[in-house]
Amino acid sequence: MLITRDPQAFLALTRRLAPDAGPATARGVFLVSPDGFARAEESARDNVYMASTGFDAGEALAEHRALHQTLSTQLPVVAFAGDAATPDALFPNNVFATVPGRVIVGRMRHAVRQREAARADIRGFFTGLLGYAETDLSSQPHPCELTGALVIDRARGIGFCGLSERCDAQGAALMHAAFGLRATFVFDLAPGEYHSNVVLAVLAGRAALVCPDGLAEPAPLIALLQALYGRHVVLLSPAEKQAFAGNAISITPEAVWMSQGAADRLEPGSQAALRQAGLAVRSVALPAIEAAGGSLRCCVGEIF
Numbered sequence: 001m002l003i004t005r006d007p008q009a010f011l012a013l014t015r016r017l018a019p020d021a022g023p024a025t026a027r028g029v030f031l032v033s034p035d036g037f038a039r040a041e042e043s044a045r046d047n048v049y050m051a052s053t054g055f056d057a058g059e060a061l062a063e064h065r066a067l068h069q070t071l072s073t074q075l076p077v078v079a080f081a082g083d084a085a086t087p088d089a090l091f092p093n094n095v096f097a098t099v100p101g102r103v104i105v106g107r108m109r110h111a112v113r114q115r116e117a118a119r120a121d122i123r124g125f126f127t128g129l130l131g132y133a134e135t136d137l138s139s140q141p142h143p144c145e146l147t148g149a150l151v152i153d154r155a156r157g158i159g160f161c162g163l164s165e166r167c168d169a170q171g172a173a174l175m176h177a178a179f180g181l182r183a184t185f186v187f188d189l190a191p192g193e194y195h196s197n198v199v200l201a202v203l204a205g206r207a208a209l210v211c212p213d214g215l216a217e218p219a220p221l222i223a224l225l226q227a228l229y230g231r232h233v234v235l236l237s238p239a240e241k242q243a244f245a246g247n248a249i250s251i252t253p254e255a256v257w258m259s260q261g262a263a264d265r266l267e268p269g270s271q272a273a274l275r276q277a278g279l280a281v282r283s284v285a286l287p288a289i290e291a292a293g294g295s296l297r298c299c300v301g302e303i304f
Contacts, residue, residue, distance in 0.1 A: 002183040003176045007220040010185045011227055014158050021157030024205035025250055026302035028076040031068055032092045034060040036084025042110040043088050046165045047194050050293030059288035067284045074252050086116050091298040094148040096122055098304045103132045104178045106146040109166050135178045144171030148195035155205030159184040162196035188216035197297055204250040207232035207277035211241035232277040234270050244295035259295045260285040
């Protein structure tokens with residue numbers, strides 16, 4: 001297993017890998033309801049996407065219910081209750097993630113989010129009900145906010161980890177090992193960016209969305225993505241990124257899911273590139289939820 005900042009070393013290994021590490025998309029997903037939806041002041045310190053006002057709990061709950069109902073037409077969806085003491089819990093992919101037969105618990109930077117990792121119901125769902133083993137990173141000192149910081153190509157078993165205040169180099173190494181990845185490329189996010197999954201998405205193992213504006217040094221990562229995914233790499237504009245077009249996910253092999261606001265801001269070239277990759281754009285309106293600084297992908301935890 002290789003974890004590196006060297007793009008040539010990463011590419012020398014990954015370009016030889018077959019897409020046989022596992023399924024490219026999940027067999028189910030889980031959500032956490034935005035009960036007690038409100039601005040989390042701690043999280044706002046390093047999340048520039050979070051609104052300062054205008055948090056509407058009723059609208060957020062309605063949007064989340066619509067998201068649940070819509071995703072349920074595609075694959076099984078499990079929804080857990082939220083808690084006013086953890087207002088960011090509607091973004092569970094940062095705290096809980098899975099590989100086949102195992103659940104991983106991340107170490108969050110902020111105390112308001114560290115409380116989420118202690119939830120016995122979510123842990124118990126995976127360990128007690130599904131019988132998954134547990135890898136618990138939550139009590140060690142290095143922030144590693146799971147699939148917020150680490151974007152994974154599940155088919156190839158490789159990852160792209162952006163460092164910020166939400167994930168340091170040791171945290172990246174811990175996640176690389178926890179997910180059992182064949183290779184991880186580590187890079188720096190641009191100042192002000194908090195999570196990789198706002199500026200980068202790998203879609204069904206065959207396409208990628210990336211916003212150069214969100215990377216400290218865009219060229220190496222973009223070159224890697226183009227070597228792996230060819231013409232199916234979509235370069236997002238700053239306006240597309242700001243609308244959360246990079247916060248997208250493929251939960252089935254034939255589609256990419258993002259918020260309605262993100263889909264509306266997709267430029268014609270981006271739309272065409274996704275069509276050429278065989279990915280239909282599907283969306284759900286999430287304007288109230290996006291006030292909390294995340295969008296559709298952040299709401300979706302994957303069950304492998």
